Structures are given as C-alpha cells and as structure tokens.
Amino acid sequence: MTPDLIYGVTGIAVFAIGLVGAIVAQNRLRRVLALKLCSVGAGFVLIVAAWRSPPDAPDPVPHALVITGIVVMVSATAVALALIRRLHSLEAEDDA
Amino acid sequence: MIDTMVIFDLLLAVAVVALAVASMTTRDMFAAIVLFVVFGLLSALAWVRLSAPDVALAEAAIGTGVTGALLLRTLHHVQTVERKAAPEPLPVPMGVQIANAAFCGLLTLGLAAAFAGAPRGGPGFDLLVADAMSISGVDHPVTAVLLNFRAYDTLMEVVVLLAAVIAVWQIERGLSDAPAPALGEVWQGFARLTLPAIVVVGTYLLWVGSSAPGGAFQGGAVLAAVGLLLLLSRLYVPRPSHRGAARVAFVLGTGAFAAVALLVTGGGRMPFEYPLEHAKTLILLIEGLVTISIAVTLAALFHGREPVALPERAAGTGGRDDA
C-alpha cells in the first residue's frame, strides 16, 4: 500500500469521473468542470509515475509536463468559458 | 509512521474522489465550483505527498485558483445576464444512459487494470536529468526541464496561453462592458493591503524557481492574483488606450523566449542551446519576462473582453461595435 498505488487509482477514478461528467453533463459550465477533472486525473497518473519511493527523488520531467498541462488547461478553460459567456449573451439577446 | 501516512493517504484519496463526485453531482453550480476548488486544493496536497511541490503549487495557483476565479466569473455572468429560462435539455433515453454507464465502467476497469499491471518507479528520465543538471544552468531539476531540456514544450505552452488570450479577445470582441463582479468596500480595503504582499510572494517564487520549488508559472499565477484583485477592486480599469501595451505584455514572454532560442544559434549552437556560462542569466531573463506575460495574460483571461471604446448609443446594452 504505497502512495503511488493509492493516488494512481485515485487519479484514474478522477479521470473517469471527469469523463462521465464530460459525456453526460448538459450544463455548459459543468462540462468545463468535468474536463478539468480529467486533466487533474491525468496529472495524478503522471505524477504517480514520476514518484520514487523515498529517499529517491522523483523524476522531474513528468512534473514539468504536468505543469505544462495545467497551463494549457487553464488556457483552454478560459477560451471555453469565454465562448460560454458570449453565447449566453447572444442567446439573451434573442430572448429579449 | 508508515501506517498513519497510509491512512492519511487513503483518507485524502477518498476525499479527493468524493469531492470530484460531489462537484459533478451537485445541482447548484456555485456549490459545484466551490467543491471543485476544494478538490483542487486537496489534489495539490496529494501531489505534495507525492513529492511534487512545484506541481502542487502550480495546481493550487493556476489549476485551482485562476480556474476557479474564471469559473466563478463566468457563473456570475451567466447568472446576471438575464435571459429566459433555458430550454430544458431533452432527456437522454435510458438505453443510452445504460450504455454510457457500462462503457465508462468498463473503461475505468481497463484503465485501473492497466495501471495496476504497469511497472512503477521504473527507470524514467532520472538518470538523464541527473547527468545533465550540471550543465543546465539552474539547480532545480523541474526548472531545468521546463526551461532547458524541454524548453520547446514550455515555449509552446506559452504560445497556447497567447492563443487563448487572442481567442478570448476575439470571441468577446465588441461586447460592451457587461457588469463584472466587483468587490465590496471592505474587501477593497483588504485588497489594497494585500497587494504588495502578494507581489513580493510572486517575485520570490519566481526567484527561487531556479533552485527550489517555484518558478515562472507559479510566480506568474500569484502575480496574476494581483491583477485579479486590481480588476475586482476597480483599482485598475482597462481602457482602450491600454490595448497596445497589453498586446506587448502578452507576447513579451513568448517573444523573448523564442528570440533567445533562436539567437543562441548565432554561436553555432542548436536552438535553445544556451551557452553554459550565460545559461542561468538567460533562463532568469526568460523566466522573468514569461512571468510578466503569464500574469498579465491570466488577468486578461479573467477580464475576458478586449477593452474597447464604447459607442455611446450602445452603452450598457450589450451592443456590438463591429456589427
């Protein structure tokens, strides 16, 4: 029962939850949220893979990759949210 | 000792999963976002447990902090801009739901099995990185990877950020300044007080990045928080005349990064191959500029629309200037 196993399974679970959310959710914001969960799940898997049982230091490369992933994800999220906002405004115009 | 840590790990894992489920199932969107923020912080905690403090910092600051702020801002927009009740989404037939559930279950099982069957702690880049650290120009391995070994990825990551801000400006182009969330009076005072402290923290994070956990992204995120606060507290109101400067700020990090990458080829080197003696300087320079860009960009992403001169007739009604 090492942390990597625990958190690896956790990561996969989070990814799966996110995936379910992404394909099932109808609310636009929740779909973004779900995708973000997927991203965190993928991050878990990479970090777990980088983990070495102490005292060995972990592999830094996956860490760098996850950081990149986080930044990429926030960018994508921002664009998606901007789309949601704009679309909402336009649909509101329609209603008015 | 081990046992308690395992219990802690287990509890944390259960909490993370539970929060993830909760954020997906809670009906109230606001609650879902809050749950998500908590989930993000706990995930960051878990990553600390996995000896990944840099990632944890980045996740807490960007993945959770900035993302949460973006989500809340959007939720605010969606909830304040009046529109008729959205059409009820049509129900999906039971068969499709069952199929979804079955497939996802199967998929999860498969992923878990594959994960369980895979070697862990196996040979990665550890040895390669260790060998190359001495000539990387920095002391902290993650920073070395980010800004030297895989600098190309990082450059492209910043490009993604740039693409995002361009896309966001493009998407929300011409939108009038719809009511944005603002902080109350008390909080504005609080903001004034905290701002200098945050700037210091951010700069520090950037600086330590070369030798200890921290770096451009984390620092940028923290500095972006400054921007958020400025925007929220209306201490800074974007104006059309600031656009040029903003554009420059957006591309500053990317441009510098790319330019350095190319310019080093002047010495008969490969792109990104910093001369050993100047490596640390160059990396710090790049980091600094990238940090600025990241901070400004994240703040701009939060703000969303490009600051434009409002046509008088359309003021406050959500009209478009380019229609």
Add this chain to the structure above:
Amino acid sequence: MTLDPLTLVVFAPLFGAMAAFVAPRAAAAIGLATMALTGAAVAWLATEVHAAGAVRTPLGGWEPPLGIALRADGLSVAMLVLTTGVGLLVSLGALDSFKGTANARLQQYFWPLWLLLLTGMNGVYLSTDIFNLYVMIEVIALAAVGLTVLSGTRAALRAGLEYMYASILGALLFLLGVGFVYLQIGQLDFAGLIGAEPSAAMSTALALMVVGLLLKTALFPLHFWLPSAHANATAPASALLSGLVVKAALYIFLRLTTYMPLPDEILVALIGALGAGAVLWGGVQALRAERLKMLVAWSTVVQIGLIFIAFARAGQVGLTESWKAAALLILAHGAAKAAMFLSAGRIKDEIGHDIIRDLDRTPVRPTLAQFTFALAAISLIGLPPSLGFIGKWSLMEGAMAAGYWHWVAVTMVGTLMSVGYFSRVMAGFLRFDRVRAPVAEHQGWALADLPPLVLALGAIGLGLAAAPILSFIELGYPFGMTP
C-alpha cells in the same frame, strides 16, 4: 548563425503571429510576409530532405529522450507543403474576403490566429515526441476554435463550443495515454516507442491516444462536432479547418500507428469499418443537406472516412502500402476541400445565401467560383486525373490485391453518392429556366476567385505528379519501408 529550416518552419509563423497581434493594422501585410517566409523555409527544408533523406534537429542540443528533436522526412515535408501552400492561397483568398471596414476587426484576429494555427500544425509535422504533440494539438485546438467562431454568429459559437469540448476531451485522452506510455517505458519520444514490449499499459495508452485522435479528426461516429463547426465558420476558416486542421490529428494517427502498431487485426478492421460508416453516413447526410456549406462539411466526413479505409484497406500486414494511399488522399482532400470551401464561400457571398434548392433562382451566377467548385468536386469524387483519383486508385488497388472486396464496394458506393450530392449542386448552378432576369454570365468575378481556382487545379493537376509525390513522401522512410 546556424539557423536550420526545421526551426524556422515553426518559428517563422510564431513570430509572424506575435507581430500581427501586436500590430493589428499591419496584420495582413505581416501575415502575407510570414506566409512567404514560411513558404521559403519549407522549400529550404524540402531541398534538404530531398538531398539527405531525413533531417533532424535536437533542440537545445539535448538528444531525445531527454530533449526534443525536430525531424523531417518526406511525409512531413509533404504535409508542410500542403499546409503552407493551401494556407498561402487561403490567406490570399482571405485578403479579399475580409475586405471592407466591417471586417477590419475580423482581419485583425484572423491573421494571428491563423499563424498560430500554422505554428501548431508545422510543429506537429516535425515533432518526434508524444508530449510535444499534445501541446501542439492544443495550440491547434485553441487557434482553430478561435477561427471557427470568427464569424461570431450564434450557430458558429454553438458549433465552436461543441468543437472546443471535443478538442479538449480528445487532447486529454491523448494526455492520459502519454501518461500510460511514460508509466510503462519511461520515455516519450518516438524512438522509445519502437522497441516497447507489448503490455497492458501500452495497449491502454494506444487506445486512449487513438480514440483521442479519432475524436479530433472526426471519424464517424465521433464526427458529431464537425459538420456544424465547418459549415458555420467563415469561408477561409472553413477552408483551413476542413482542408488542414483535421489532417494534423490524422497525421499523428498515422505516425503513431507506425511506431505503436495496432495490436490486433480486428482493430484495423474496426478502423476501416468506422471509415466505411463515415463514407456511407456522411454521404447520406450530404445527399440530404440543405445548405451548400453543410454539404461540403459532410463531404469532409466522407473523405476522412475514405482516408481511414485507405489506412485499413490491406489489413495490418499491408500497412506499409496503405500509408501511401492514405497520404495521397490526405493531400488531395486538403487542396480540393480548401478550394471547395473557398468557392462555396464566394458563391454564398455573391448570391447572398447557400440554400442548395434555391441556387437556380438567382440571376447572379458567379461562374468562376462555380467552375472551381466543380473542379474541386472532380477531385473529391475521384475522377481522373485528379490526385483524389490517384489516391482512390491506390486504395482500391490495394484492397483488390488483398482480396478485400468489401472496401472496394464501400469505396464505389461512396463515389456514387458523392456524384449524387455534388451533381445536386451542379444542377443548381446550371439551371437557368427558373430565372426571369437575363443571366449575367461573368458577373461576380473577383480576385478572390483565383486562390480557390489554383487550389482546385492543383488538386486535379497534381494527379499527374503522383509518382514524384509518392517518391518524395518515401524520403527518409517514414513508413519504415525498405526500397
């Protein structure tokens, strides 16, 4: 300065994008200059590849697996040439299409986004690292979504959001796949993949990455986002999206399956079956489509399916050959579809709508655009001597030689359906008895008609150059083939 073309191919559009963003008023000029520079870089690269077979640059001097290397072989260069060439022509078309003050703002955003898109695509074609590919497809995704919603209409935004979701999800699936790859072999470069022992983690990684890519390339039944996204974008954006962007994911798929072969014959057949589904379903939808651009978008679904059939047509064993058919079809579709979308856009601009059944009710006949449309259709249908024909020929030849008659049958049915839906459009162009007003034949000629015409002629004429193209693609043995 030891500048190498590989780096330049990626960096030139990047700098161009930044410059165009910073100086919006000069965006068009910067954009064109950048296109020219990129074109020159690609040409330079092509000569080097031609001379050396394959060229590579380990960035930062760090060799893989620690570092990232850029590598170009015949296939990469072919894709680059397609991207740059089509891109250049579409850019020229865009110049005219965004004329006028109302569109000035569009132009300001079009150029940086398009150049970033180009950066991403060029990066994909030169990449040798799967994580790098992930970042690249994200660059592409964000820029592409930006272009999709350029028109700012409600339909475009809805489609763009759906596209965004699909894109992110596809990328995340890919990312998780990357995670599994690292988990298993501790490396991320192509060379590391080659020697990997089969294992559950690698299989899972392959499944995740392949499905992620299929989602991004919109193979039936994952095409749900494509038709409305491509049909509702502005014409130059549609041309880029349909002609180029889906090809990036397709290219990654092709590369990946070379280094990580699909572990079972059934999967190859499954991919082919999905392709067949795309051909048939896309064909049916195109036959019933009401709008011209929608029809063209569905035709993209069909063509993607065809490319996957080409991939699967000879089974796992014949993958070496299948590649060529797929590559030829990719090139053919890139040029022809871009031409078709541009001309469809021109027709829509001139007539004022693109309802197919009312195409013959207008006295305005943008002859040249219609002619271009027909030429592009010739390549897409696969009539000789177009490049599409050569691709289809290779596809069917391989399938026949291997005795896979079902793929031949599907291809033929698809071809017939394409005749059906394109002739619907042609009938609308050529019918005159529903118009009272005198028909102005050459009305609506414009400079903007030229780029699509060149593209369409290219799609047809390149069929004559299929042999050199094929031999060029094989430079550097992208398919691991021995001559």
Add this chain to the structure above:
Amino acid sequence: MTLLSADMPLLPLFILLTSLLASPVLFALPESAARLRTGINLGMAALKVALVAWLSWKVSQGVIYDLSFTMLPGLEFKLQADPLAILFIALSAILWLITTVYSVGYLERGPHRARFFGFFSLCVAATVGIAMAGNLFTFLIFYELLTLATYPLVIHRGSAEALRAGRIYLIYTLVGGLVLLLGTLGLWVLAGTTDFVPGGVLGAVANDQRLAAQLLFVVLVGALGVKAALVPFHAWLPIAMVAPAPVSALLHAVAVVKAGAFGIMRVVYEVFGIETAQVLGLTAPLAALAAVTILYGSLRAITQDDIKKRLAYSTVSQVSYITLGVALASPIAAVGALAHLIHQGLMKITMFMAAGNLAEGLGVKKVSAMDGVGRAMPGTMLAFSLAALAMIGLPPLAGFVSKWYLAQGALDAGAAWVIALLLGSSLLNAVYFLPMLHRAWFRDGSDTPETPGRPRIGWWLAGPPITTALLVLVVGSFANAPFSPLEWTRFVVSIEYLE
C-alpha cells in the same frame, strides 16, 4: 531542336494540345468576343486536321509515336499513335472542324457560348486522348474527362428537361466509368499491366484464371457498353437528345458512343486479344448482345415521331455494328467494323446536322411534320437523304461498304445468321428512314405554317451537312483508294490480326 525535327516525337501531344489548350482560352474569352472565338475555334480545328494528316502520313511510313509519363510506380500515362488511333483521331479531327463551323452558325447569339465552345474543345481533346491512349489507365482518364466535358454540353439549354437528361446521362456514364475503373484495377491486379498490346496481355491469365478473366471481360465491356449504348445500357442516349444539335451530332457521330465502341475494340483486340477472347468463349455472347442491340434499336426507332429520337435509336442500332464486327472475330468483319466507325460517324453527323437545320429553319422537330420540307430546304434534305440511303446500305454509299464487309466477315466466321440480321436491319432502316424521305419529298407541306418564305438558314448551317454528305458519297465510291477509311482499316486489321 529535336522537338521540331522531321519526326517530331511530340506530334501526338501537339494534336492533343490543339484542343486541350484551346479550351481554357475559350472559357476565358468574354461572351462578346465572337469573332475571336470563331477564329480560335476554326484555326485550332484546321491546325489539328493538318497535324493529323501529317501524323497519318508518318505512321503510314512506319514511324512509331509513343510518349509515356509515369503517374504511379509501374503505372504510366501513355500516348501512342498506332494506326487504329489514327483512324479515330482523323474522324474526330475532321468532324470537329465541320461541327465547329456548324456550331458557330447554330449558336449565333445564343447564351453561354464561351462555356459551350470551351467544353466542346475539351470534349474533342478527350476524344483524341481516348484514341491515343496507350493503356487502359490512360484510356480511363480520358474516358472520364469525356463524360465531364460532355455533361455541360448536354445540359447546355439549362432547362429542367435538359438537367434531367443530364442527370441520367451523368449517372449512366459515371457508373460506367466507375465500373471501368474497377475493370482497369482488375486488369492491373490480374495482368500487372494495363497496356494495349496487339494480341492482348491476358493470354496467360486466361489459362490460369479463366473465370476471373471472363469476369473482367464482362466488367470492361459492360462499362464501355454504357457509352457504346449497348442494350440494356442505352437508355441515356435518346434522352440526351435535348442537347443542342451540334452536341447531338458530336455525341452520336464522334465522341461518346464511338468512345465506347472504340474502347470495346481496344479491349477485345489489345487487352484480351481476339484469340484469347475466343478461347474464353466471350465473342459469341458479345455478338449476340450486339445483334440484340441492332434489332432493338431499329425497332424502337420505327415508332419515334421525334426526329432526333428516331436518329438516336438508329444510333443505338448502328453503333452496335461496330461491336458486332469486333465480336465476329474475323479479320474481314473487323474491316467492316472499323470502316463503320468512320462511315457511321459521317452518316449520322449529317443526319443530325440536317435535323438541327430543320428545327432551326422550319421549326420541324417531328417526323409527322416533315411534309414537304424537301422543297423548303433542298440542300439540307438532299444531304439527309443521301445519309439515310447510305444507312440503309445502298451502294455506292458509305454504309454499303461497311455492311458488305460485315456480311463477308460473317460468312468468313461461319456465322451465317448475321446475314439475316443485316438484311433485317437494313429492312428496318428502310422502314424508318424511307417514310421520312417520302414525307420530305413527296408530300405537300402546306399545313406547316413555317414553310412559307425562304428559311433562315445560312451557309454556316447548310454547308456542314452537305459536306459530310459528300464525304459519305466519296468514301463509299472511292473505298479502295489509298488513304480511304477502308484502306486504312485494312492496314489496321493487318496489324491487329498479325499477332
């Protein structure tokens, strides 16, 4: 300067280019530039005739023209000017010139002239390409090009009816083309080559994979039979009659149906080889199919009141003479078939142009309205009558010559039934043509309102049919002269049957 040397190895290419390059120029010309267009048209057509004459001379002297260009590994785009090709090229070149003259007159002041002449040129280019194709692959390319180039011509009028006809035409021919693609691929897979070689390339395959070879034959002939209008693939031809008269003339006399017949010829002689085809037991069914088509076309023609439809069904019937001659597997019959390729072209184009003149000048489109038209348009109707009599097979007109050889060939091949078939068909020809002549010359046309006054037919319209009618007379009367179609045909057959 080797290009311009005495032998001019690129001569076939130049011939192809005369019309291929004319096409884009004609497209680009504004609608109003009528004179320039006419000039280019006639100039190019005349140039082509001259080049073809030169080429024929060279080929008759034994010069071999063979151009090829690799398109895919092992697969070449190949042009060759063998005597068989020359036969077809010469036909298309001469008739292009004549039809161009006619079209200029016919389309005077009509709409879409730029488009019309552009596609017209393209159509001729495709025909030349088909003639010179050195392998089935190249043939396929031009075959499809022909389909595409003729489609806009068929729907030139842009009416609903024209579009319907165009759609049917397109469906038939494109499906045919697709099947031809399948057949070409099959040939490529089976034989490893698609080249046209006198004596065939499938001899070995026919032994090993008899069924596959037979299937291939069915596929190829079926595909080509669409354009050759073999029953049951003929339905598009009468429907395509909505096209303007020059198009009909070209479709029927030169381009489309002949392309199909020519393709069948190539397939039988140079893909399978006549011996292999016989060994495979394929010629007899083909002959039977041709016979059925001959009778069916004639029978349908009798009942048609629309002049062009009657002519169209007549084409269905007459073109199958060519197929029949090929299928009889006798050198003499082959002479008949090849000669008929030319003769039928001349006869049918005359009749279609004459029919066009009737419609233009008098508004007469029905057989029942033909009363007295002979007096109203004597020149046109003389040409028409000459061609009709030639169709029936009266000596010394062209039709007689080919029928004579077909009959002889039938006896040579031991297929006496063909004689009966020919007699029957000639009888039917008489049944549907003679009433037209009777009406035209021996009935009073007082009840047709358009008759009074001289018809508005200029020499641009009247000249071409008269010319072709004279040619009908000449090629029949001087059949044995050097360079007559018949003589050339014998030359071709001596090659095809030598192997």
Add this chain to the structure above:
Amino acid sequence: MTLSAFLFALGWPLAMAFALLWEGARPVLWRMMPLAPLPALVLALLNTAPLQVTGAWLMLGLTLGIDDTSRLFLVFTTVLWIAAGAAARHWMRADPRATAFGVAFLLAMSGNLGLIVAQDAVTFYAAFALMSFASYGLVIHTRSDSADRAAKLYIAFVVAGELILFSGLVLAATQVGSILLADLRTAALDGLAVALLLAGFGVKLGVMPLHFWLPPAHGAAPVPASAVLSGAMIKAGLFGIVSAVPLGVVAYDDHGTVVMAAGMVTIFAALLLGVQRSAAKEVLGFSSVGQMGIIALGLGAGLMTPEAWPAIAPLLLFLAAHHALAKGALFLGVGAFAAQGSATSRGLITVLWLVPALVLAGLPATSGALGKEALKAALAEGSAVWAPWLTLALTLSGVATTLLVARALALMWLSPPKAPPTRSEALALPFAGLAGLSLALPAIWPVLNPIVAAPVLQAAPAAFWPVGLGIAVALGVAVTAHAQRIGVSVFFDGITAPPRALVRQLENVWAAKRRAARRMGYAIPRSVEAAAQRWRLGQTAIVGLIAMFLLVEAVAAVRDDRITAPAEYLDGPAATPTPGTMPESIDGPQMEDTDAPRDGVSDP
C-alpha cells in the same frame, strides 16, 4: 369370312341411307351415324391376311376382297368417316335439310368403302361413281350461291372424270381381257389407257390442272362433308391409280414426266392460289391440292422407274393416311372453331388445331416429316436427274404447307366460318380424336402393318427449318398485312400499347415509390442525425470506442497473438542513451539497413 360379311359392311350404310327416308327412324339413325362405317372397320381390322370373295352373279362378276393396301386404306378411311359422322350428327342437328345430307353422306360413304374393297373394275367404277355423285349432295348442301357454283363445277369435273375413267378402264380391261383390277395392274397396258386412267383418277385426286373443282367444293360443303371429301374421297383417286395402273411393271416415262411435273407445279401453285382465298376451308382445300402434288411426285417417279415403285408405294400409302387424318382433323377443327362462342375456347381449339396443322406441315418427328423424308430417300433411288429437284420440292413443300395452314388459321380468326347452332363441345370431340390420331400415326402405322411401315420408321430425321421458315414468313406476312390493314403507325401503336401501358404503370408505381423513398430518404437521415445529437450518441461513442479498443486488446493479449513492434525497429536506439552522446535516433540507419519487411507477421 364370307361375301355376306362384305356385303353387310357395305350394305349397312346403304341401308341406313334408305332408312333415313323414314321419318320415325331418323333420330335413332342420326345417333347411329358414327357407327355406319363400323362394320367396314371391323372387317379391315379382323382380316390381317389378304382375302378375296366373289359373287359371280352380281354385276359383271362381283369380286370383293382385301389386300394389304386396301386394308390400310379401309382403316383410315373408316376412321375418318366415323369422325365425320360424329361431327355431322351434331352439325346437322337443326338443319332443315339434314335428311338429304344424311342420305348423301351415307351413300358417299358406301361408295367410298365399296371402291376400296372392290377387286374388279366394274364394281370399282360403280362404287366410285356412287361416291362421286352422292357427294354432289354434300357439296351443294347449303344451297348458297357459292355452293351452287361449287357444285356446278364439281359436277362438271365429276362427269368429265367419270367419262375419262370409264374409257380408261374399258380400254384397259379390253387390252388385258379381264376386269379384275389385279390383272390390270400387272399387265403392260398401253400408253393411252394409262393416260386415261391417270387423268380420270387425277380429277378426283385434284392434281393440277384438274384441281379446279376441289377447293370450291371443299369450301362450300358443310364441315363434316369437307372432312371426308378432303380426307377420304380424294384418296380414292390415289387408290384407283395404285389399284388399276400397272405401276412397277412397265416404265411410262412420258406419263411419269407429266405427272411429276404436274405434281411439282401443284405443290407451289397450290400455295400461290391458296393464299389468295378468303375462306379457311378453301385454303385448306388448296392445301389438299398441294399435298396431292406430293403424292403425284411419288406416282410420277413410280411411272418412270418401275424398280423404285416397291419402295415408293408404301410411302404414298402412309402419306395418304397421314393427310387423311390431318386434313380431316383440320376441317373438323374449323367447324369446331366456328361452333365456339367465346374467344377462350376458340383459343383452345386453335392451340389444338395447331397439332394437325404442324403435323401436316411436317414438323420433325411427326408423320408428315417422316413420310416426306422417307419419300425423299425412296425417290433418290429413282431418276437421278429428277432426284435433287424432287428433294428440293419436297422440302419446300413444307414451307408451302405451313404458309397455307397459317393462312387458313389467320382466316379462321379474321372471318370465322359460320356454324349452325349446336353444342360447341360436341364438335370438338371428333376433331380432337382425329388430331390425336394424326399425331399418333407414326406409332399406329407399324401396328397395322409392320412391313409397310418399315421404310417410314427408318426415315432420316427431318429439318425444322422449312416449317420454321414457313412460320416466320407467315408471321411476317400476317404482321405486315395487319399493319397495312390498320395503318402502319396505328399498328405499331397497337403492338407497343400494352408494353407501353405496362411501362407507364410501372413508372407510375416507381415514381410513387421513389417519391416516398425520397421523402423517407430525406426524413430518416435527418431524424436519425437529430436523435443522435439529442441523445449525444457521439459522446457515448467516445467511451464506447475506448472500451471496445480495450476489450479487443485485452482479448488479443489473452490470445497472445498480438502484432508486435516492427522487427527492424527492435534493434534500434539504445534504451537509455546519454545526452550528447547519442549518435542515432529514429532516422538512423536502422531503418534503411534492414531488408526484412516491416511487419513481423508476414515474415516468410
């Protein structure tokens, strides 16, 4: 077997004839009409061996008897009379002059039967005359103008014929010094006598140019009478020649030439004249003339070359029987056809009618073909000069007959003959019986007399084409004639109308179906696509595909037949190279160097 038996057989119909005069007996007698020739038939069937009886006191020394030839004649003649009687019974049911007909019919029957069993010239002549003159009543029965004319002509020829015959017989008997026919036909008669005999019998036979009476008479007589006239009575001429002329004994070249030429002319002239007639029965009459032409060919050959006669004689006998049955059937068929009320039954009768028609025309394997082919073979043994022409003529006679029969058929439909009111099916029975017999003749004949039948059975198989050609020409002519009658365009409209209507109907159905299909073709994809969007099936497909991939791969892993990485990549770059010292990467030489195919699977 005694004289009384013969006398009964001959006297029975005579007695019936007289009994008919008594009104009360008529119904019974009419009902017995088919039985009138029965005794003669029984006589013929029972006596398989030649037999001769004499009644020296009767006439000039009555000699009756049966030999091989007469027996066969008697058989088919009686059969024909039975059938005709059966038909007459119904045909005459409501006829006011039925009695007269019946008397004439029975008298003629007696005469006919009598002449066959007669063995001396006088008896023969008497019976012959009885038959001939009694037939006048049959010919004139309807009393119409045409019947009158026909009867006049008939009687004129009969008279002349009887005269000539008489003189011939007399002359012959004088020369031989005996009135026994057996003596006449074995003696060397002089040319004149033979000429007279030939002419006299020729009148009855109807060979040109002595045929003029025959078609009108056959046309005018009621159907049952026509049947016997054509089937039985004209054979009397043949029988007479065979019985009285010394065939096979002396060569009569000139006579033979004339007869043969007449026969040849007859065959074709009958065609030319026959097709112009406008009544079916007249045409059939001409057909009879033509058939007698064939007989004449045989006779002529026999006259010229006595050696060939033994071979020819049985064939002529066979042909006579063949013609009697077939032609009788055809005549009765015309009657049966006329009696039918509905088109359907007429159609049925027509189909049945085609049986004797084709038999007559010489469809291969029928009696007509067999007889003619055998005759060809036999004639080939005769004059070498004539043989090819004879062969040709015989062959073409098939065409001629076919055309005539076709003409008759056409006329039957176009202008159906009148029939008295009667039970329509009653007339069909005798017709069908005769038709069947005509078809079965090749099987029956050997039973009756194997020796006589032998050459027939050995005949070469016949060609179909004469009949086929005849049919084709007939069809062509019919079509043309019809077309001309109603106008060419009307005609073509007519023949294309049903298929056109069918096609139009199909087109309508097809168009309706197509419209429906088009609607569905538009609606279904749209709704399916809409449902897919609404139910977000694309999203499901994402997870579905991944799951499917994983499943397939798991199964493949379990089966352990996975496709592994390409062979030549395996010896690729080192797993953990150090930075800066990595000479190779994926575009290193490892890919170019190996010759192995990329896939490890197909490695040979």
